[in-house]
Amino acid sequence: MGTKGKVIKCKAAIAWEAGKPLSIEEVEVAPPKAHEVRVQIIAASVCRSDTYVINPAFKEGLLPVILGHECAGIVESVGPGVNNFKPGDKVIPLYVPHCRKCKFCQSPLTNFCTKFSEHKNPIIEQELMDDKTSRFTCKGKSIYHFLGISAFSQYTVVKDINLAKIDDDANLKRVCLIGCGFSTGYGAAINDAKVTPGSTCAVFGLGGVGLSAVIGCKTAGASRIIAVDINSDKFAKAKALGATDCLNPRELNKPVQDVIVEMTNGGVDFAIDCAGGSEVMKATVDCTTVGWGSCTFVGVNVNDKGLTISPVELILGRTLRGSSFGGWDVDTVPKLVSDYKNGKFNLEALVTHTLPFEKINEALDLLKQGKRWVYFQHLSVENIYAWQSADARRSQQLHQ
Numbered sequence: 001m002g003t004k005g006k007v008i009k010c011k012a013a014i015a016w017e018a019g020k021p022l023s024i025e026e027v028e029v030a031p032p033k034a035h036e037v038r039v040q041i042i043a044a045s046v047c048r049s050d051t052y053v054i055n056p057a058f059k060e061g062l063l064p065v066i067l068g069h070e071c072a073g074i075v076e077s078v079g080p081g082v083n084n085f086k087p088g089d090k091v092i093p094l095y096v097p098h099c100r101k102c103k104f105c106q107s108p109l110t111n112f113c114t115k116f117s118e119h120k121n122p123i124i125e126q127e128l129m130d131d132k133t134s135r136f137t138c139k140g141k142s143i144y145h146f147l148g149i150s151a152f153s154q155y156t157v158v159k160d161i162n163l164a165k166i167d168d169d170a171n172l173k174r175v176c177l178i179g180c181g182f183s184t185g186y187g188a189a190i191n192d193a194k195v196t197p198g199s200t201c202a203v204f205g206l207g208g209v210g211l212s213a214v215i216g217c218k219t220a221g222a223s224r225i226i227a228v229d230i231n232s233d234k235f236a237k238a239k240a241l242g243a244t245d246c247l248n249p250r251e252l253n254k255p256v257q258d259v260i261v262e263m264t265n266g267g268v269d270f271a272i273d274c275a276g277g278s279e280v281m282k283a284t285v286d287c288t289t290v291g292w293g294s295c296t297f298v299g300v301n302v303n304d305k306g307l308t309i310s311p312v313e314l315i316l317g318r319t320l321r322g323s324s325f326g327g328w329d330v331d332t333v334p335k336l337v338s339d340y341k342n343g344k345f346n347l348e349a350l351v352t353h354t355l356p357f358e359k360i361n362e363a364l365d366l367l368k369q370g371k372r373w374v375y376f377q378h379l380s381v382e383n384i385y386a387w388q389s390a391d392a393r394r395s396q397q398l399h400q
Contacts, residue, residue: 004077004087005031008038012153013360014138016064019056021361022152027066027143029155030135032079036157038135039091043176044071044151046367048207049300053146062127065144066136068151069095070180072172082160090166092179092337095126095147097161098330111329115161130159151179152360164333167341174347175337177208180325182347183336184298185209185274187326189216193270193296197221200268202260202287203243205275205299206234208350211241213272213298215345218242226260226268228283241349257286270294276301278308285309290316298323 008029013022032038047070053061075089085091095116099105102114116126126148128134135157136143136150150156166175185208189195201217203210206229217225218241227235227243235246245263249256261267267289273280276299284295285307295318314320328336340347355363 007031008076008155010154011357012066012136012138012143012150013068013357014064014066014143015054018054018058018061018063020054022054022067022364024358024360025138027153028137029153029157030137032077032082032135032157033129033131034080035082035160036079036129036135037082037085037091037160037163038076038078038155038157039073039093039163040076040155041071041073041151041153042172043073043174044068045176045179045181045208046070046363047180048367049180050146050152051364051367062144064138064141065127065146066150066153066156067146068153069093069147069149070176071149071151072166072170072176072179073156074172076155078160085160085163085165090168090170090172092164092166092175092333093149093151093156093158094162094164094179094325094328094330094333095149096325096329097126097148097159099161105329111325111327111332113161113329126162129157161330164330166334166337170337170341174351175340177347177350178333178336178340181208182212182350183326183328183333184323185212185214185272185326186216186219186336186345187328188272188274188296188298188323189213189270190220191327192321192323193272193294195220195222195270198223199270200224200226200264202226202228202268202271202284204228204271204273204280204284206231206238207274209298210272210274211238211350213274214238214241214243217270217272219345222270224264224268226263228256228260237349241346255283255286257283260287264289266290267293270296272296273299275299277304278306281307282309285313285318285320288318290318293318295320296323297321 012027014025050067052058072092075085075087097113097115099113104112127144134142148162195217199222201222203213225243226245227238228247230250232248271284271288273284
């Protein structure tokens with residue numbers, strides 16, 4: 001390709017200040033160092049996590065930064081010591097590393113890695129490479145990475161332990177969704193909640209993650225899937241993907257958890273919170289049956305006070321667990337891509353909008369309005385596609 005070992009100049013969307021729009025700039029992307037891979041980003045999408053760092057209320061983010069972490073691309077070049085990737089490979093970068101050496105990577109119980117899980121706030125982790133420097137420069141200034149990926153750049157550099165190699169014929173315009181949102185929701189149902197055939201389920205929040213959880217519940221064989229959101233416009237899509245019932249808490253005369261308990265003769269077997277916030281977390285617990293009710297928490301509201309729970313609710317047999325990236329890692333993501341290719345689930349149903357790259361800030365606005373986008377770019381910027389996503393503000397108001 002003629003760029004190996006050289007600095008690449010390309011376009012990227014930079015967050016210079018919190019609360020301000022992203023700015024499309026020319027950046028310099030340095031060659032990969034040891035155990036690093038430079039990737040040409042072909043497709044990417046916006047996730048709510050991308051917006052936390054530029055929220056003025058979030059005090060921990062480092063600026064300036066190139067955001068984005070849900071993407072797919074093609075290997076441009078590799079650094080010394082990289083043996084599992086070569087130029088031309090199709091890949092999905094993952095914010096969850098997999099070193100294969102630590103106690104977490106060697107355990108079948110988690111997809112965490114010491115490189116990721118030892119930090120209190122992973123949203124701001126991996127802002128620099130292992131040598132504590134950045135591979136991005138703009139106007140002579142070093143620019144921080146985001147979650148080890150920085151997908152809002154035409155080229156990026158990631159560690160080889162954050163990269164999943166996928167099939168050469170994979171459609172990057174769709175499997176980029178596997179880089180975060182789809183995998184998170186689908187895996188929460190399949191891998192973490194372990195939804196069983198014939199069971200009853202409730203899914204809170206019908207954004208990209210929540211709809212993917214609905215797909216996971218249906219794939220697992222659930223007999224009843226109750227989808228909950230304050231935006232009734234999402235219900236048709238949820239039913240098309242497998243939901244049997246849809247509830248809007250704002251249209252009920254009692255708490256949604258009480259309605260679910262009445263509908264299911266005592267509560268559902270599995271409840272998955274894809275919205276976040278203390279009120280939704282409490283509803284997730286309360287709508288499950290005593291004896292064996294399983295609650296899985298996926299959604300995050302960074303500034304929320306969290307869940308307060310009585311031990312009695314656990315003594316009665318309910319279990320609570322969290323889910324990160326749906327339990328997948330760099331070794332299992334390729335199987336997800338193969339399942340998509342073989343028709344096990346439908347990613348096309350999640351895509352909604354198309355925008356040019358220079359309208360990336362409009363794409364962020366769509367996210368806030370309850371949409372989600374995916375943009376495609378090669379050496380020149382081309383298109384932005386959108387897919388369903390939870391409206392963060394609405395999700396936090398589910399029970400207001």
